[in-house]
Amino acid sequence: MAFSAPVLRDKTTPHMPGRPLHNYLRTCRKKAALSQEEASRLVGIKNRLQFSRYERHQSEPPLEVALACEQICGVPTAELFAGVSTTVAKRTQKRVRAFERKLTLGSTAAAPRWHHIKLQWTAETLARLMRHIYGK
Amino acid sequence: MENEVQKTHHTQPTRILALDVHPRSFGYVVVETPNKLLDWGVRSHRHKGNSTDVLIRRRLKPLLELWRPTVVVLCNGLSRQRTHQRRDRLLKRIATEAKNHQVVVRILKKRPGTDAGKGLTKYENARRVAEHFSVLRWKIPPKRRAWESEDYRMSMFTAATLAMAQLNITNSSPAPSSPQASQ
Numbered sequence: 175m176a177f178s179a180p181v182l183r184d185k186t187t188p189h190m191p192g193r194p195l196h197n198y199l200r201t202c203r204k205k206a207a208l209s210q211e212e213a214s215r216l217v218g219i220k221n222r223l224q225f226s227r228y229e230r231h232q233s234e235p236p237l238e239v240a241l242a243c244e245q246i247c248g249v250p251t252a253e254l255f256a257g258v259s260t261t262v263a264k265r266t267q268k269r270v271r272a273f274e275r276k277l278t279l280g281s282t283a284a285a286p287r288w289h290h291i292k293l294q295w296t297a298e299t300l301a302r303l304m305r306h307i308y309g310k
Numbered sequence: 311m312e313n314e315v316q317k318t319h320h321t322q323p324t325r326i327l328a329l330d331v332h333p334r335s336f337g338y339v340v341v342e343t344p345n346k347l348l349d350w351g352v353r354s355h356r357h358k359g360n361s362t363d364v365l366i367r368r369r370l371k372p373l374l375e376l377w378r379p380t381v382v383v384l385c386n387g388l389s390r391q392r393t394h395q396r397r398d399r400l401l402k403r404i405a406t407e408a409k410n411h412q413v414v415v416r417i418l419k420k421r422p423g424t425d426a427g428k429g430l431t432k433y434e435n436a437r438r439v440a441e442h443f444s445v446l447r448w449k450i451p452p453k454r455r456a457w458e459s460e461d462y463r464m465s466m467f468t469a470a471t472l473a474m475a476q477l478n479i480t481n482s483s484p485a486p487s488s489p490q491a492s493q
Contacts, residue, residue: 193378195325195348195378198348200348200349200376201347201348201349204349204350204445205445207448229376230376
């Protein structure tokens with residue numbers, strides 16, 4: 175059976191795809207029926223308010239806590255902190271682009287072999303980052 | 311290589327915040343993809359004071375900021391009862407707040423699953439929702455007796471039904487038989 179209902183008003187604006195959330199900590203916690211206090215103890219934080227801040231993206235967890243979250247939730251860090259991961263990927267992409275431009279300007283026919291290897295690597299990295307940012 | 315890469319399109323998810331609004335509370339569900347339930351619950355304000363204001367500013371606004379939905383789905387049953395008028399005012403305020411956050415508002419005329427012929431009760435709908443989203447299974451309230459008032463958690467399941475209607479989720483399993491359905 176399909177759930178469907180007539181629409182009364184549909185204030186259509188150009189549909190924008192949703193950006194990934196900063197993190198999915200709250201979802202993972204609620205799925206396990208854990209309270210913030212229990213979850214904070216499990217990931218090794220003394221204060222539950224700090225865990226609440228991580229959930230609301232008011233502060234970033236340190237690497238140790240992020241890895242503990244991954245181990246407790248059973249979700250890879252890049253998926254658990256999807257928004258942060260995408261932001262980092264975008265910044266990295268900019269830096270790789272700048273690096274590629276620099277390499278292209280300096281490339282000549284007589285360039286050494288490692289120069290071509292670097293160019294190929296930058297192209298592959300850019301493709302990988304684009305897949306990460308915009309999905310497959 | 312770069313040209314190939316630039317053809318890549320966005321495949322980012324659409325987040326839906328579905329609300330089942332009552333005069334002093336609302337049940338909500340946040341769904342990202344048909345199988346990805348992000349958040350669920352009931353928010354209420356049953357103290358003295360302007361509950362509409364508190365519900366919007368202290369209960370709804372944090373949800374909009376936390377989940378940043380692309381669509382807010384509401385249900386508006388047409389009625390002239392006084393409580394319903396109060397609920398309609400709250401609906402209007404919610405729609406305004408959502409628009410302030412640049413979120414598309416979709417208002418459904420009727421609660422899904424109540425079409426003539428199908429005749430599903432709220433409890434049956436809740437069962438269907440729990441079949442689809444297994445994390446909600448332990449939240450199903452007991453079946454209401456004729457002399458009891460509705461469990462507050464039912465609002466959350468109604469919101470989930472709205473979200474499923476928005477996502478056009480098909481649940482092919484047969485309806486559970488309930489000869490003593492009371493709602």
